[in-house]
Amino acid sequence: MSSGVWDLMDLMPTRCKWIERLRRCGKTFLRRQQRLLRRIRKVYLHGFRSDKLKMLVRAKVHGATPLVIACRNGHYDVAEYLIERCKADIEQPGAVTFDGETIEGAPPLWCAAAAGHLPLVRLLVRAGAKVNSTTKTHSTPLRAACFDGHYDIVKFLVENGADIEIPNRHGHTCLMIACYKGHIRIAKYLLSLKADVNRKSVKGNTALHDCAESGSLHILKMLLLHGASMDVDSYGMTPLLAAAVTGHRHIVEHLINDENGLVSRQQRIDALELLGATCVDKRRDMVGALALWKRAMDDRFPTDGSEPISKPKDIPCIEAYDYAVEPNDAQELEELLADPDAMRMQALVIRERILGPAHPDTSYYVRYRGAVYADAGRFLRCRQLWHHALDMQRTVLPPLSPLTQSSLYSFVELFSYMLAERARPPLRGRIVPPVTFEDIDPVFKKALSEVERGVQLLDCKLNLDREVTLHTMQAVMIIALHLAALLAQLLDDLDISPETVKQIHKAVYTLVKLDIKVRQGRTPLHIVCSGEAARSTSSSQFVDGGKPAPSPALVGLMLRLGAEPDARDAEGNTPLHLACMLNPCPADVVRKLLEHGAHIDTVNYEGNTPAELLVTTNQKLWHIVNPLKYTTLKCLAARTVKDYNVPYRHVVPQCLHSTIITH
Known part of the structure; x- marks a missing residue:
């Protein structure tokens, strides 16, 4: 039973002897259980050799060591045993979670301070822990204690040498976070220690900015009394x-x-x-x-x-x-x-x-007002406002900005919602207008423009983190593919004019001819066939039977416009390989790839064909297509040469070498 039950029993009248007896028996049981666990722990750990014990104590589960876990959860006796008996490294960091956010590289002292466990903080400092150790984001134990308002821990750390002016990676100091969180007692204590009230963060804000945003008038008055000035941020x-x-x-x-x-x-x-x-x-x-x-x-x-x-x-x-x-x-x-x-x-x-247009709140409230209009069925007003917000962001923000991505994706959700609503019976007489090419095309062009800006960023020699840029460029590419899928969906409309069909083909051809590769060397066709675009949305055009699936209409359109069906990514996979890895395999996509020249027996760098990858998901190729229909004599000959290791270099014409290699 939990300790809360015994606390409840303590409040009950003790006239009933059986209640008193049950309470004594329960507490005796808990004491015996704790003694048994301590004995098992000591016997078990003492049975290890010192090298194995050291390895065990240093091992990580989900990125955290035993000591980090004990400090995070306030287990004093466990932490004490690990430090004093097992000689655990008190500076070895780990990954811990606070309020749903994972903190990487957190030392045990930081974990104890952030969680508010003062006895553990004292234990660690007494054992020699560095009071100014930091996480990967350069957050100190003192700043962690200031964040959640643990005044006693703040005071103890300062008294033991903690530096109140060490900022995190954003330049936020302990005073700034105390002001932002509204911890009056901590702010007053830091000010008594002559904390710098006018120190600026990376973005130029001061403690007075943080205080004004949080709304704490009492702290604001204290800051002004200590000489805070009305500075401007970035x-x-x-x-x-x-x-x-x-x-x-x-x-x-x-x-x-x-x-x-x-x-x-x-x-x-x-x-x-x-x-x-x-x-x-x-x-x-x-x-x-x-x-x-x-x-x-x-x-x-x-x-x-x-x-x-x-x-x-x-x-x-x-x-x-x-x-x-x-x-x-x-x-x-x-x-x-x-x-x-x-x-x-x-x-x-x-x-x-x-x-000004550069401030995030400017575009945020424009988008918010547009969303309100969309909820009221005023979709034209919504699109006008969202286009204005997007244009502001693209003017003042760097290429591939997350805010720009969010604005682009809002259009995808809006158009998908409108198409889905038109497919249903009208609700309370509300009629949703049709989505036209003229609605989607301007957004599609802006998405492609962002992708092109990303390509220019990759070509720039000043770009330091190529992998991050590829990742963000792929995110924008997926949004562009969503919009392309919506355009492909419009082709199913029987009332569409030949001129509109031509415009849709021209727009999607612009995407195909970019001929760019993103993460893992994948082309846009790879992304569509792998289901990556489908997994990032709940839009109806990507959903097949309740599970995310590639859009056959988009795959067919891209292939007709010249997308390469046998292009390879960094692992040697073709779009057909990636489609066959999905469960369930999108049969329509597989057929369209094969009809446009994809080879059914092409091997990737692991030596696997699409048919062999299907087997790994308990699916059979002949349940989808007839393999003989897509197997040529040329393919059979190349496979035979490869299987029997025939020396073909000086016998077979040079133009056929690549065919043999791919089989």
């Missing part, structure tokens, strides 16, 4: 704007009303306008937003004779925002309240003007 954001973006009105009001004049009049106006935009998009508070914008308007055009501050004149009107123009007087502002859509567009215009 996005040009002050702590005031950071508070406005996250919607912490109390932080904004404190900063703009500070008696020391922390902010200028222009900064105050921008903060009020941005806070109003946040009210619209984050809180759906139109009245509150209008009140904030009116305050900003009064500040722009004061009645006390001060010089007015007009809005910029050169802001372009954007089609995605319905050509919205910011109001310049109170009457125009009041009229907005009668039109909720106009309020929403104003919020997007204001955010783009103040934050």
